[in-house]
Amino acid sequence: MIEELPRWRRITDTVVRSVLPVVLALVVAGLIIAAMGSNPLDFFAGVWKYGVTGNNWQDSLRLMAPLMIIALGLIVAFRGQLWNLGYNGTFLLGSVVAAGAGPVLFPILPGWLVTAVIIVGALLIGAIWSIVPAVLKARFGTNEIITSLVMSFIAIGVVNLLIKGPLHDPNPRVTAPQTATIDRADLLPFFGGTRVHVGFLVAIALALVAQFVISRTSFGVRLDVFGASPKAAQHVGISRSWMIVLLFSLSGALIALAGTIDVLGNVTYMRANWNPGYGDAILPFVFLARLSPLGAIPLVAFYSVFANGGINAARSVGLSSDFLLVVVGLILVFMTITEYVGDKRRLGQSYLPAGMKQSVMSLFGPRTTATTRVPSSPEKATTPPEKVSTTKTTATRAPGKVTT
């Protein structure tokens, strides 16, 4: 049985577990920068300078729009314990709908209608593409990690073929494999004079809706029951197959929407082999947010600033911009460690594998002869039983002491 923690302890525990890995990753990243001969403080100051000050905050928020929507797409699937890793392909599929249909349709139809058609099209394609791994899992029990990943590779290939072939810019002077550019007037509306487009608002609104659905509606409870235990879900009368298909298509639709919004509000055209890999970068933050849409907002905002400012900051201290991925990797590592240590601490277990401490201690001989500890009450028993091993060494060394 696990002891129930008081509410404030649980909240601080959650916050610590979300923030600590980021802090540790930044500290270690700083050490790495120092080891490479640059000044880490310059780097972090650069992140702030290029990510927030002046007009730079606008670019950070513009980057945040697709990141936030992808995060929501991942949260929907992950909450149901469905590991949809096809985000890169789905994202590009959504992008290519906008980049392909936009230049063709905007000149001949009203702008709002084209935007609506593109968004609906992206949602549908994202959903349909994601249904394949879902049906395979629901029907045959295949591992969705593999199938969604494979579907992602296929999607990336298809998108590149489209850009090099039918969607190639018809302008004969453009030889590079890329689509035509969407006219600035046809892009999503921008907020008065800034570079922040309405997609940012959409992302935040979607996050709030998702938070409401998850915490207040019956669907949210069903989703959590399904995520906690598919067996319990079946017991309660929730169809497993339906849930898998629904969650996967929702997830795929959202991620494709992120792609569309990024093209319609930010990049305006697509080059072949363009793949920003947003999903890979945002993945750790989704877990740090404990799969909470609301909790994801500050973390995604943090990463948006870090990624936006980090590129120039890295350059300014003479690092490759790939250094950002190192930091993301470090966050993942420290998140895993924090979770492991946190769980062990909560369960009152030793942090070391069973028997390891004992073996190590036995090397140091008599120094370990501690007094035999006998927990006299259940309260005491919750402390980590680290002294187990020492008592055993006592026992083997001094048999006379122990008998009755």
Added chain:
Amino acid sequence: MSSTAAAPGVISLREITKAFPGVVANDRISLDIVGGQVHCLLGENGAGKSTLISILAGMQQPDSGTILVDGVPTPINSPKAAVDLGIGVVHQHSTLVPAFTVLENLMLGETGVLRNETRAKARLGELSELLGARIDPDALAGDLGLGQQQQVEIAKAMWKGSRLLILDEPTSMLTPQAIEKLAASVAQIKAQGLAVVFITHKLREAYQMGDCVTILRGGKNVGHIGTEELASYSEAQAQRAILAAMFGDDVATTAEAAELAGATEAVREVDDLEIGAKRARLELTGVATRGHGHDVDVRNVSLSVHEGEILGIAGIDGHGQAALAQVVAGQRSAAEGTIRFDGEDVTRRGVRGRQQLGLRYVTDDRLHEGTVAGMSVAMNLVLKRIGQAPFWKIGQINRKAVDAEAERLIAEYAIKTPSSGTRAGTLSGGNIQKILLARELTDGARFVVVNKPTYGLDLKTVKLVRQILTDFAAGGGSVLLLSTDLDELVELSHRIAVISDGEIVGTVQNDGRGTAEKVGQLMTGAIEGVHA
């Protein structure tokens, strides 16, 4: 007891203490296990029996205390160390690989590069002679009856020349006939000078098979009856001594305690019921299920449960009980046949549809299927009514209504929980079972299928759960009771049907004595018959 500690042939536990978060599973337990004796370890669920044997088997390390083998302090810090000492454990549930032959199963622990089948066969020959049971080395383990599987398990435990054999609740899955065979084998092993630790919570068995008895309660050694003392007692005297230790002052009367501890032979306790005069509530006609991995499916099941009736389903675990319960509850679809509930065809209805009609299901997998451990007690109590008024209005949760319903059920079923907001996973098994019963039996329940309702519960909760079920039936409800505990079936059921390999092989009217034997015969005939 320290006088015998130095004697050879004795494994002594001294002041063994093992604590888990929130509970001291073993609290300074000392006992001696002597060769040539059957040492019975008695105690309720949660008394610390399992922890003690996993310490002996090297699977857990004690927080403090010593194990002395022949008077020499010996740490058992891995299962391998236990095997090297000659300590073999037969676990409650089969650990055989069904697709392997008996011989392959026995040789799983061999470390050599090449398999030495000749030597293995010779060893099996020795062991089958010792056990007094013929074991075919080339039969697939999955084809054997449970009694025979257990003999193979014993052979496996003794494979490396055992000095101590630990049997963990070996009788819980066996028919009365197979229990007799087991007793004969244990007597043979004992005669060879080996020590046997026999774990049970049934008093009768402890008296019949044991040479000495140690009683555990709340992790403490609360009583020991030595060899001479036990031999000098009559059965009734022994019972009284054991019961006093087992329950202390917890249970009001000795008769009640005796019944709970399985000291007496089980007799029916529900009131008579004129089944013919009652309407059929649930009727299954030719029902079959198909597919779902390794579960045994049911085939051609026809049965009816009447108003106010408790119909017991006896059978060895894993013979299609899960499929039967699920097909009745609507969790598994029927590939063939029809299911009628109060005359209405519900074959095509899902779980929620049947739930609303008053057809309920208390699953045996309380922790993973019946409850969501991470959710609050309140949410678990309304789990089957997600989205329904008054708990959800226009899709939005009404927490006040949920909490009010939760408080009502918590009070009615005396669920011990710090609050309705506590996570269900932190409660004890007994209280989790109460959550399930409260949830299923409220709001217009007319029929409930219960699978192993008292499995793994402490005796007071067992009694309470049985009372809830009999009260439900007395109030006109119908119960389909699936259980592997024959005593429980005999006490509660009006009729007992026997399920074997997914089929109902017979039904016994539960009137008067001898029901258990009749049911046992049906079970044996169906399972062991082919291989005997």
